[in-house]
Amino acid sequence: MLACTTFAKVLGSEKSEVWKARFLAKYDHPIVAGPFDFRVAYQLRRFVLRHFRTFEDGKDKRARVQLEVLRDMVLGMCTWFSSCSSR
Secondary structure, eight states, rough: OHHHHHHHHHHHHOOOHHHHHHHHSSSSSOOOHHHHHHHHHHHHHHHHHHOOOOOOOOTHHHHHHHHHHHHHOOOOOOOOHHHHTTT
């Protein structure tokens, strides 16, 4: 078995904490169900924030995805702040 294939299986595993650590090192706490969701959330947020477009064209399909990412960022911060204040 190739080393890169083995490495890919470890990173993509449901039990991998690599994506969680990478996400939290760069962004705030997202609302995700498990480690695999951190990978998807990290990749989507990174892509959207790097390629962010203005909302001038109401028919642009990217606007909805961008708004969903922004919504998740706001909800994630609200959840994080409420969990911190309850400690």
